[in-house]
Amino acid sequence: MMTGKEGRDPVTDADLHAWLDGELPEERRTEVERHLADNPDVARRFERYRAQRVLLGRAFGPLIDRPLPDSLTPPFAARPAESRRRPVLWLLALAASLLLFLAGGATGWLVRDWTGARSAGTAAFIADAVAAHRVFVVEVRHPVEVGADQEAHLVGWLSKRLGKPLRAPSLASHGYDLVGGRLLSDAQGPAAQLMYQDAAGRRITLYVRASSDASDTAFRFAQDGSVHAFYWRDNGLAWAVTGDLDRVTLSGIAEEVYGALNS
Amino acid sequence: MPPPAQPPGPVDDRAIAAHVPRLRRYAAALAGNLADADDLVQDCIEKALANRHALRDVSRLGGWLLSILHNLHVSGLRGRRRRGPEVSVDDLADDLALSAEPADRGEVRDFVRAFGQLSEEHRTVLLLTGLEGLSYREAAEVLEVPIGTVMSRLARARERLRALLDGGEEQVVRRIK
Structure with missing residues (x-):
């Protein structure tokens, strides 16, 4: 050789x-x-x-861009080396979370994306998506304006109002069927919500609106109580997949949505 | 006017904080999960602050912190100090795949899983040289081993990882030095 x-x-x-x-x-x-x-x-x-x-x-x-837990941000607590004093830690954590709460504004909703940067537009988007999710998933009689039985009409109508071609991705492989959708408005203008439901009656929503920002297809994750959301921007639309599901399950669904939209 | 109570130490919170994101990335890749990484980095910060006067040259802070973290990791493994059940590296693989571009997700997931199968020694040397950008000499200082050891470990680590990723036979890597 x-x-x-x-x-x-x-x-x-x-x-x-x-x-x-x-x-x-x-x-x-x-x-x-x-x-x-x-x-x-x-x-x-x-x-x-x-x-x-x-x-x-x-x-x-x-x-390297992940937000740091409070324990890893200064000021670093000067703790006696021989023992960790949990009560002190508790107080520090409490003080830190109080600060975060105040910084997060009146809603207490705080979005820190992977970059650690908090963008007002992104935070507002995800807060709108989660709020709409909370309002409509509990609705028994009128969860949607237009039902899945008129899917073509629903998609055509929402596409026209958003000014972008929209699709209702199939989530059947995860056991979720389209219930329907509705037109909503937020500070940026029209937005659309698509609702899906599984056999057990669990509901997830997709929240979509037009976005002039550049595509950013890395998934971002946000959490508010038990509600989790993944969101991204692609082809002039901002998407949020929101559900009362664990993070891993929801991420699988978000990947499915992303894949269906790009197939 | 009273003199300052204490002259500023060579290493302070702010200097260390500047290194924390890198330390945490390194620790997570090494430990295979973020929870253990956070514990490691927190211990590392504490130890660094407790020994802050041992470091004369602040420009070497990065390497010094890596060295402390490395020693903590090794002694943690030896003492089998573990919090609860082992966390599968699959969680980290899925997590990191999500922050990759969609086209890269599968590849990133496979890579993180394969990387998790390497020995600690192999992971360490690949991370220090490949991710942290340390020279052979700097890596040798962090690990407190001769440069030749860094080089031979690196060669074996690369070949092991190649076999894990590409499948097939592992080439017998000639001993270097």
Whole structure:
């Protein structure tokens, strides 16, 4: 395998890794690159290693933008090293959550997305989606304005009012059937709500409105009490999937919605 | 005018706080879940503050914190100090897949799961060099091992991960140094 030229040190695996990591002395580079050109198997293996590094950043990189728990934000409590005093922690946590509550405004609703930035528009959107969810999922006689039996009419009507082509994705694979939808209004103008229900009568809602912001298809997660929501922006529409479900189940449904809209 | 009660220490809350997001990312990737990562980082901050005067050169704070965190992690593993049942790395994999672009979700999920199957040693060396961008020398200082050990661990870790991701036989990686 080794094709080192006479009078030169053979290229070792250590050289190749150093080359990949930018730690190879400059004068050795030509030899290493010639060795790779002469040994396609080795070159392929190191391409895979390079791809690993890209994936490492892609997979774990976004963790850096996650909002930090109170325990990891300053001022760091000066606690006696020998024992952790829970009561002190409790007080600190209480004080911190009180601050967060005040910062979150009168609704107490606080959205911190993955970037840690709190955007007023996003917070308002998710608060509207959750409020609409709460209002209409408990409705027995009039949960929707237009029922699923007139789905084509419903979708056509809501698309026209939102000014964007809309679809009612099928969530049958998760056991949810379309109940219907309604037109709503919020501070930004018209919004649409689609409601789905499973055999046990559990309801989830999709809340949609036109958005001039750039697409951002990474899912954001928000929680208010037992109500969870995933939301994203895509193709000029902002979407929120809201339900009284655990996060993992709801994320599966959100992925289904996203997939159906992009299929 | 009274003199300040205490001269400012070389390391304060603000200096440490600037490193916390990176520490937490590293800890989560290492531990495989955010709950253990938060405990680790919190212990690390406490230890750093308690020993703040041991660090003379504040420009080395990042490496110093990583070193403390690494030692805490290793001693935690040794003492099997665990809070409740082990948390599956699958949760973190699903979580991270959600913050990836839709086209990358499957790949990210598979990667995090495969990464979770590596040994602690292998995870550590891949993270320090690949994610934290440390040089071999800096990684060696954090891990308190010779540079040659960093290089041979890195080579074996990469090949192990390649076998986990691509399937197939693991090449026998020649010993380096």
